[in-house]
Structures are given as C-alpha cells and as structure tokens.
Amino acid sequence: MRSTPPFPRRWDGSHVHVRARRSLRVSGDSASRLLRCGQSGCCRDCGNRIEWYHRTNERPIPLHPHELPTKNVPAACHWHVSSGVAHPAGDGSDWCRLPHAMLCPARDNLPAVPELTGLRRALAVNTRRLIDGGGFVLPSALPNTEASPMTTCRPTRPVVQLLYVRYLANRPVDAIQCVAQTRRRHRCGSPLLTSETRPGVWTLVPTTAAHGQLPLPGAVMAVYALTGLPYAEQLRWRAQRCPEHAATPTAADVAVAEWEPFDPLIHHEHIHTRLPTLSRRQGVRLDGFGGSRSRDRAPRD
Structure with missing residues (x-):
C-alpha cells in the first residue's frame, strides 16, 4: 500500500498551489501556424537571415529581420506585422519592415535608394564572409546534375x-x-x-x-x-x-x-x-x- 504524498506547504502551514504546466499550442483557426520564434530562415540566394510572415490569402513573404526608420524606406515598401501576419501598408509609426528582396545583394536592377545602400553593402559583405567560411554556397556553384543526357539526372528543384x-x-x-x-x-x-x-x-x-x-x-x-x-x-x-x-x-x-x-x-x-x-x-x-x-x-x- 502506497501512501499519498503530502501536499506542499509554506513555512506558515498554508498550502502551496502549484499550477500545472501546459504545452504551448497553436490555435487551429490561426492565420499563421508558426511560432514567433520559429519563422526565421536564410535566403537561398545570398545566405542572409530573413523572417517569414504569412499574408492574407497569399504566399508568405520574407522580410528583413530588423525594423527600419520609415523615412529611409520608400512608401511603396512599407510593411508592418500584426498578430503574426504581414500587411503591405504602414501602421502610422516611425518604424516599418522591409521585404528582403529590396536588400538582397544577389539581385540586380534594384531601385537606387541612398538610405538603403549601406545596409545592402553590409549584407553583401556578410554573404562573402559566409562563402569564405563554408557556411553558404551560391546556387550557381552547385554541381549540375544533368551534365549529360546519357547519365541519370536528379533535378535539384523538381x-x-x-x-x-x-x-x-x-x-x-x-x-x-x-x-x-x-x-x-x-x-x-x-x-x-x-x-x-x-x-x-x-x-x-x-x-x-x-x-x-x-x-x-x-x-x-x-x-x-x-x-x-x-x-x-x-x-x-x-x-x-x-x-x-x-x-x-x-x-x-x-x-x-x-x-x-x-x-x-x-x-x-x-x-x-x-x-x-x-x-x-x-x-x-x-x-x-x-x-x-x-x-x-x-x-x-
């Protein structure tokens, strides 16, 4: 026969109420099934860190992980995040989010914005650092799996x-x-x-x-x-x-x-x-x- 362990008490004899732990869950009707801490990723073109956010009835969009002053970002590129969902409009604050496509150093023919030139140059330097350290490989440097029609091919992006x-x-x-x-x-x-x-x-x-x-x-x-x-x-x-x-x-x-x-x-x-x-x-x-x-x-x- 096993006795029931006594309920924990304080020094004055009062009962200690221990709250049962609950596992973290995501609501089934949530617009985003991702936890806030799990949306980060890396751009497959430049290797820099990005954050994915869902959009209303559209595919997720990669945003720059940091907020930028609104005055340094073109008005057409203002984004804000509300309840884990990204919206392509300003919320009236002095800070906004920016799509990574406006800063990706692997893209050409981007609009010339003097306020964003320094940030894009910093991302390009980080890309070179990742390549030199072996942490990132350019897509153009990946081996071609279809070198010859006589060999078995394996599409990298089927x-x-x-x-x-x-x-x-x-x-x-x-x-x-x-x-x-x-x-x-x-x-x-x-x-x-x-x-x-x-x-x-x-x-x-x-x-x-x-x-x-x-x-x-x-x-x-x-x-x-x-x-x-x-x-x-x-x-x-x-x-x-x-x-x-x-x-x-x-x-x-x-x-x-x-x-x-x-x-x-x-x-x-x-x-x-x-x-x-x-x-x-x-x-x-x-x-x-x-x-x-x-x-x-x-x-x-």
Whole structure:
C-alpha cells in the first residue's frame, strides 16, 4: 500500500498551489501556424537571415529581420506585422519592415535608394564572409546534375504535382524535409518520402502556362505526380510533414513550407524535358492522366 504524498506547504502551514504546466499550442483557426520564434530562415540566394510572415490569402513573404526608420524606406515598401501576419501598408509609426528582396545583394536592377545602400553593402559583405567560411554556397556553384543526357539526372528543384496543382520544390524529392517542431524545439529531420510511404510517379506532361492558358506547342516537362495518392497523403505533402508529425496536428511548424507555385514563364530554367531516371523495362507515362505508356530503353554505350 502506497501512501499519498503530502501536499506542499509554506513555512506558515498554508498550502502551496502549484499550477500545472501546459504545452504551448497553436490555435487551429490561426492565420499563421508558426511560432514567433520559429519563422526565421536564410535566403537561398545570398545566405542572409530573413523572417517569414504569412499574408492574407497569399504566399508568405520574407522580410528583413530588423525594423527600419520609415523615412529611409520608400512608401511603396512599407510593411508592418500584426498578430503574426504581414500587411503591405504602414501602421502610422516611425518604424516599418522591409521585404528582403529590396536588400538582397544577389539581385540586380534594384531601385537606387541612398538610405538603403549601406545596409545592402553590409549584407553583401556578410554573404562573402559566409562563402569564405563554408557556411553558404551560391546556387550557381552547385554541381549540375544533368551534365549529360546519357547519365541519370536528379533535378535539384523538381516540379511536383499534388491536388492537381503544380509546385516547384526547393530541393530534390527525396530530400524534402519536414517542417514540424520536435520536442527539443528543433526542426524535424525526417524526410517526407520514406520507405513506408507510397511514392509518386515521374511523368511527362504538357508544359502548360499559368492562369489557365493554353499549353506551349510541342513542349513536355517531367513532373513528379502525387495525384494517384490518397487525398490525406497529398495534404500531408502540401503541409510538408513527415508521417509521424502528420498524425500529431497540434505540433507547431518551425519553418514555412517550401512549395512555390510553378509558373513555366518564370521558372523556365527548371523545366526538364526528360525523366530523371532511364533504365531498361521501366514504364513511362506520357500524359500523367491515365494515357498510354511506353517503354524506354537505356541508351547504348
């Protein structure tokens, strides 16, 4: 028989009321599923730190992590943050936020603003410091995975089709990482594509333009189609969560989902006209919508 431990008391004999700890959760109807401390990231073009914020009915926007005086920023670039959501307008204060695109040293033909020249120069120096220290690699310096059509290619930024919408991934399919936060408050290191999950299918589909325009004449592109998976599985991919965190919806996100709506007129350099893998006895779907199949043979040496 085990006795109940006595309730803690103060020196004067009064009871001590200990409040039970509650785990930090994000409301399901919140406009942002990210914790305030988990929105930071790095620009993939220059390596400098940025902060992602959601916008109303639009994709998240990367903002400069520090506030700037309103008088030093053009009026068209004034942003303010309210309840974790960014709004493209001033709130009447003497300070505002600025999109990182106005300061990114990797961009050219930016409007000349004398008040922002010094800050942009400081970011360029930090980019050079990161490159020299090995903490950042320029996208142009990454190895080309499609050096020869005779070798197996692996697109660094593949086009993924899920829920009948095409997205441009930020990394190869097997390297897409979960964005959920672990118990140690770090980003989950598990990939979306595991050995226990059903993979998608690489298909060749017409290169259609955006906004319902007609397809480009005689152009096809390789797409990693997930439309054959169950609806819940496609939602998991779009939320960019591993199978374990997909079963725990209360876990907050520590990063923004890296899906970017694909536009062939803007992302034309990421269009691949052949499938990533060519091997003997491998079926290739030509249309991606239940069309005919053909057999590709490995090229002769």
